[in-house]
Ligand code: SF4
């Protein structure tokens with residue numbers, strides 16, 4: 028028994044999680060990933076307690092192991108298990124540990140280590156984001172293009188460094204960390220009064236996805252049974268979040284190839300989806316709707332009717348607007364073959380969400396580790412395999428269809444449900460020395476929250492993995508061999524979160 | 531092509547008519563708070579204790595700092611007397627930081643127009659450079675939506691531009707993380723004078739939900755940047771943002 032099983036939305040005592048000697052811990056990860064597993068999370072706590080969580084395609088149960096990480100640093104497993112690359116860099120940065128033999132050993136978010144004077148890069152000067160050697164291609168024809176952190180438009184900050192020959196991109200390196208506001212650092216010792224807000228704003232366009240993952244972890248710790256009514260309302264909000272963002276993304280993709288009809292309609296329709304979320308809770312982003320134990324706003328019969336009507340109207344207009352893409356050869360010609368991520372590479376780096384599904388990776392938390400109503404309502408799988416902009420667009424279009432169908436079902440169930448409670452009271456105290464897992468399928472992909480409690484029932488460590496953490500590397504790979512002028516299009520086709528990555 | 535034309539007919543004209551008409555707001559929308567005029571019985575301070583951002587002032591009477599408020603209703607949920615509530619008043623932007631303090635029995639001092647000289651410069655054309663400085667991308671979502679055909683910000687001569695050199699105003703979202711401090715300073719320096727600064731969202735005004743974090747500077751205000759227009763909310767509704775911008779330009783009274 029080298030690992031403990033853990034399911035989405037449950038907690039287990041730490042004593043049940045096997046503590047492996049560090050070399051065995053690393054071998055376990057490498058072997059499992061070489062097999063049919065993938066790395067869902069790898070992280071270190073304050074006292075250098077290390078955890079790894081792995082999922083397989085075989086069933087809903089995940090596996091967790093722990094270890095004690097050597098303070099003197101350790102050899103990297105990234106060469107043998109590429110999907111660990113950023114997790115290892117993150118451990119180095121947060122805990123001030125050196126990692127030997129890592130192929131690209133750089134900071135992740137550009138901050139000092141947490142609660143230790145150690146520094147993985149022996150930096151003494153104040154830390155500035157993006158200040159570290161970038162990958163360079165040498166040669167007389169090669170030139171370098173730097174973009175950001177401040178971008179043209181209304182976009183979060185990040186720095187993009189391209190190595191080009193003429194128009195052709197040899198390599199893109201992405202430096203983030205500008206949005207770093209210390210969410211994980213603050214969560215240690217929590218939950219605090221600000222915790223729910225920090226969860227909602229970990230990535231503010233994924234308010235429901237993140238807060239639901241947090242609620243799942245908390246409800247696992249407290250062993251709460253959330254009323255069906257509340258879970259249905261949560262699921263309605265989650266799918267509305269997906270619809271708003273997928274619609275916006277398809278509009279933005281159309282806009283970047285100069286196809287104004289779809290761009291204009293989708294821009295407006297995105298707002299209509301957001302306004303449906305506002306009908307649930309007053310906030311277009313779904314703020315303050317969820318809380319551990321349930322939801323804060325009920326949806327009565329009249330509201331179900333209203334939403335049902337708006338669903339049909341908005342869905343029909345959205346499908347009509349998106350459909351234009353597939354019937355306009357000049358648009359398709361720009362999307363097909365552009366920004367390709369090869370499926371084998373996608374698997375290696377651990378792509379998730381629509382970007383992964385566009386490469387044939389059938390990864391969807393709603394299907395693989397179902398939570399709430401997704402345990403009953405099966406979400407159809409969508410798998411493209413070209414891994415290009417067109418495939419990422421097609422996946423979104425198909426998911427718009429399936430989300431609409433899900434909402435029809437969920438609202439009908441909600442309508443038939445007799446009035447009842449929308450929350451169970453959550454006790455204040457968390458159980459000591461437990462590990463809890465909450466996962467949702469946000470619109471960008473897998474959202475993972477892991478809570479570890481100490482002997483007093485406070486968080487000793489709280490780990491958040493936004494899907495963007497895995498997927499930014501996918502964007503960098505998609506640009507290889509592309510024209511630099513296609514960067515905006517490729518970028519929109521991923522539409523990743525900066526703040527969700529930077530935390 | 532025919533499909534595109536058919537779709538054009540179907541999708542119709544959808545720009546809302548603000549400011550002539552106010553588009554319908556969701557019934558659960560939370561705007562300007564209504565505060566109890568009397569001191570609360572038994573020295574109750576349930577709302578003060580519930581607030582995640584210390585937005586509620588402790589005096590004999592309750593005041594509420596909209597520059598910190600996240601409109602989360604933790605306070606109204608906690609209030610045993612139900613005397614504290616949020617109205618649907620979306621006109622919340624102000625010209626001064628202290629005007630964001632809502633107090634019982636006092637009229638809220640919503641933003642007035644720019645002074646005549648500045649109005650002559652910017653009144654008919656205002657180009658914005660947006661700097662996202664460490665927030666959650668929520669404020670960006672609702673600034674962005676103003677550019678869509680639903681709102682069509684361009685009809686007021688307001689536009690987001692791709693260079694600070696072309697900008698009349700810098701619109702700041704986010705609490706200004708230490709990692710964005712330099713980039714924001716450089717953007718401000720690169721924007722020609724005279725320029726305006728607009729702070730959108732609780733983060734940019736006070737640090738919002740991150741106000742206790744050492745990784746940030748408590749917004750444009752905390753970073754010592756003079757602000758000409760404060761737009762509160764987490765995030766502010768697009769209507770609140772647009773109303774604020776139009777007030778500044780003397781396009782609504
Ligand atoms: S609504 Fe505003 S004042 Fe009330 S608790 Fe939330 S942040 Fe504090």
Ligand code: SF4
Nearest residue numbers: 665668731732733764
């Ligand atoms: S004010 Fe609220 S919505 Fe705006 S950036 Fe800050 S946390 Fe996000």
